[in-house]
Amino acid sequence: MAETYNGYCVKCREKRDxxxxxxxxxxxxxxxxxxxxxxxxxxxxxGKA
Structure with missing residues (x-):
């Protein structure tokens, strides 16, 4: 069940999918x-389910 999420990469210092x-x-x-x-x-x- 892999999906695409948007998060913050601490090493790149950018938001990425x-x-x-x-x-x-x-x-x-x-x-x-x-x-x-x-x-x-x-x-x-x-968030909570």
């Missing part, structure tokens, strides 16, 4: 993926 998987930890949903330009891990906190 990334392909990520949704995970749930401690009752919070996160989209985790990698930056398409530099390969750094990116996360985005999503």
């Amino acid at each position: 990334f392909v990520g998987m949704v995970e749930e930890t401690n009752g919070r949903r996160l989209a985790k993926g990698t930056c398409p330009k530099c390969g750094t891990k990116m996360t985005r906190i999503l």
